[in-house]
Amino acid sequence: MKSSRVAKRYARALLGLSDDRALLETWGAELECLARIADAPEVAHGLASPEVSHEARISAMAKIAERLELSYPLRSLAVVVARHGRIADLAAVSQSYQDQLDLLLGRARATLTFAREPGVQDTEAVVRGLEAMIRKTVIATVKVDQSLLGGVVAELEGKIYDGSLATRLGEAARRLAG
């Protein structure tokens, strides 16, 4: 809970640095990249080691940001996060940044799980249906799970819209069992 609040503050601070939506999108992608690198087990283990001094940790984060050729605000953010001992919260900061940016830009993220590899038309049709329902732009992440047997399951804004055959069969079996 505390970590989530801290992540929201960092994300809000970064979002407040610009009104340019394209720039905010770029920063979001860069922040995600930085968080992924910092969250990698070997890097996270090395940075969290007590043998590494605080200054060395700050310096390492600055070098990572430089190597990734991040924009100036992201490099500053990496150093600030390292200075405040919040490197482990970078993934949460990135997630919170994406959530707040989506809210700001009026869009939502959805996870679509198909039973079979979907065609582009199928994916777009489902996304359109979701967009019409929530009246927002939907950014979809597509997955495939054959245990669904058929159909699709969409997860959007904490809700699950289940159109899979496995669920229908399960419900039929439950009704049969009484």
Add this chain to the structure above:
Amino acid sequence: MLRNVISMGRVPIARVRSSAEGSPIVSIVLVGAALLIGAALFAPISGWCAEAGGAEAEGGSWLSLLPYIINFGLFVWILMRFAAPMARKFFGDRAGSIRETFARAETALKEAQDLANRTAERMSRLETEKQQLRADLDAETAYIANRIRELARETADRIVRDTKLTGEAISEAAQRQVRAQLAEATGRLARDLVARNFNDDDQTRLLRGFEERLAQEARR
């Protein structure tokens, strides 16, 4: 109790008798009486002897008996003077002790009778109490027996009720289990059939249905 009281009343009488027999006064009185009787017996004999001797000697006289008579009179006087008061006192004391003993015996008898009456009264009271106790015990026993009977009936009813409920629960659980197994088998069979026969057209049809549902949600 009564016997003890009576025996207690007898003890003083025996004690008085034994003490009177051993006292010197009694001895004196007995000796005096013996002397008096002896003198009365032997005086005529002396006269007859004198007459007999006089008849043979022709010189005897009744005056020769005078000293004996005087002696006897003295003896009687001494006896009346000294022994008679003691004898009277003895017999008076004796009569008093007998009266006292008799009174004690009467008192003891009266007490014994009172005791016997009280005992009889207590016995009759005990009998009444016994009957009352028996009646109370009978009532208590009847109450306890009824209570035990009611408890037994309640317990039996409860056991029957519990058994019925348990039986219904077991039956329901068995039915549920059978239904669950049947549903599981049916579901497994259906999944196998679907997995075997599901094709792209089916997938497209399902997706269209899903989109239709989303559209319905959007229209709400």
